[in-house]
Amino acid sequence: MKHVLDITDLSVEEINSLIDTAIDIINNKEKYQEVCKHKKLATLFFEPSTRTRLSFEAAMLELGGSVIGFSSASSSSSSKGESVQDTVKVVGYYADIIAMRHPKEGAPMAATAVSDVPIINAGDGGHHHPTQTLADLLTIHREKGHFDNLTVGFCGDLKFGRTVHSLVNALSRYTGIKLVFISPDELKIPQYIKTDIIEKNGMPYVETQTMESVMPELDILYMTRVQGERFFNEADYIRLRDYYILTPDKLENAKKDLCIMHPLPRVNEIARSIDSDPRACYFKQVENGKFMRMALIMKLLGGI
Amino acid sequence: MTIDQIDNGIVLDHIKAGNAMAIYRYLKLDELDCTVAVIKNVKSVKMGKKDIIKIDSLIDINLDVLGFFDENITVNIIRDGKKVDKKHVSLPEKIINIVKCKNPRCITSTEQELDQVFRLTDPEKRVYRCMYCDSSNNFLP
Missing domain, CATH: 3.40.50.1370 (Aspartate/ornithine carbamoyltransferase)
Structure with missing residues (x-):
């Protein structure tokens, strides 16, 4: 069994x-x-x-x-x-x-x-959260047709975001994947993910605090919500929850075939005006x- | 300083200086009725200084605890005043109910009847991870 x-x-x-x-x-x-x-x-x-x-x-x-x-x-x-x-x-x-x-x-x-x-x-x-990762993988497969040689950006809460950790783990088994982590210092991808998965598999990655500088490179942008329920300290949550909001102007330099993903629920990290953009794939993920x-x-x- | 020879018992030798009391606690030697000597900072040619524990009884020693702490510890079995066996310890693949997970989000923090299991995930760096939450080297005695 x-x-x-x-x-x-x-x-x-x-x-x-x-x-x-x-x-x-x-x-x-x-x-x-x-x-x-x-x-x-x-x-x-x-x-x-x-x-x-x-x-x-x-x-x-x-x-x-x-x-x-x-x-x-x-x-x-x-x-x-x-x-x-x-x-x-x-x-x-x-x-x-x-x-x-x-x-x-x-x-x-x-x-x-x-x-x-x-x-x-x-x-x-x-x-x-493996079934979310399965949903993410099917979405990438249907949108891109393959898993290899993609530049995948993760944005928001990369510390507590389990969907991010699981997807990074899943992608580590394919070749030519480049990772871009966009987060405030307090919500950076955990060290053990870097050492045990990313570095162990020789995956190139960069960490940055600004979305705009890396946007043109991305094939996939995986947005996440800062989850209040993962914080022990309410003040930290309030300070960090609105750190990144994806708005149409931030997509100006993005690829025409960018795939924007989000495990949902969304609060305000993706502007509603992006929902009609053909690059928005988060409801397809559902x-x-x-x-x-x-x-x-x-x-x-x-x-x- | 002179410590009596033991006739039937166990000598834990080559303990890294300073670790003897922690090992004493982890092995729960305070619960024994027999004589136990904890000798600290003994001069050693190989180690400079070391700790030694002498137990005046042939008890079952949890070798996993020792290996988890320090692979260099040797376990000498004494019978009738003579060393009859010398055991070397190694990093155990799994340690059960020796240390507790410190992650407040781990299921073991609320369901305390669960076994506390840590698995060796990186022998080179001696990394152990909680079987449930994957927290590494994040444990309480």
């Missing part, structure tokens, strides 16, 4: 196969309508999340399966003091697969020790996320 806690739990071949399946789903939706009939997905969301939970639920429903679960810790037995492991053990008797989000890092890893059904990490604090979750659920349930 396979669990997916981190994007590196999937090999490049497995990711390619998921992308192929997702594209086949996009082109032949009816073929997959009953693939997971009589199967149940449990969405255990110990932390609120609209899009990820609904994406998982929509994915399972479109595969013909059904969904059970809860959407906050207060509506689960964890509010009575039940451990994550006990909750997962119990749910394993009701469901065939679990998608789990938890505010604490490593909670899904703890769950796998006792689970009899596959667990998908739907986000554990600032740690991993849809791609559902297709990749469908492919992943099928794979973990033995369907592909």
Whole structure:
């Protein structure tokens, strides 16, 4: 039985196969309508999340399966003091697969020790969020047609932004990727990401505080939100949340085929006026996320 | 200064000077009833100075703890006053319930019945990471 806690739990071949399946789903939706009939997905969301939970639920429903679960810790037995492991053990008797989000890092890893059904990490604090990375990879694949030889800029909260860490990790397995990190000093990419992933794989990278200077080089610009829930200090959050706002004037020197991504939710880091720009891909990511979750659920349930 | 020879017990030798008390704590030697001698700053040809711990009983020693601390420590087993075995320690691949993760965002900070597991991820730099949250060398005794 396979669990997916981190994007590196999937090999490049497995990711390619998921992308192929997702594209086949996009082109032949009816073929997959009953693939997971009589199967149940449990969405255990110990932390609120609209899009990820609904994406998982929509994915399972479109595969013909059904969904059970809860959407906050207060509506689960964890509010009575039940451990994550006990909750997962119990749910394993009701469901065939679990998608789990938890505010604490490593909670899904703890769950796998006792689970009899596959667990998908739907986000554990600032740690991993592999299905967002799958959504990002499908988006890059559909927009660019390949993963190699791209200059990828990451902007905003690169310290706590788990989607950034996961995507950097995923891209480290392709060749010719150049990374550009745009962030204030306080939210720079963590040293361990640099030493363990970027430098280890010999990926060229630059760090800067200004978006404009690097914009012409970028094939992909991955914007992130400064997440209040990751800060222990409210004053730091307020000071940093509006540090980078992408506006049309900042895109003047950008490539015509730039792909602007964002894991959403957006607050104000991308101006609404950019939504109509053909380079805006962040809503496409949402849809791609559902297709990749469908492919992943099928794979973990033995369907592909 | 003279420390008595031991007849049946364990001598932890070549401890880096200054580390003996930490090892004493990690091995929970304070819980033993037998005689335990912690000898600090002993002159050493090889090391300049070193610490030694003598335990007057043949207890089970957690070699992973010693390897985690210092790969140069040697463990001498004494029977009937003679050294019958000499063990070298190495960096353990995994350490369980020896240190605690210090990351306040880690699941182990709230679910304290979970085993505290650290995995060796970079033997050259002696980097251990929490199995749950991947924090590195970020632990409490």
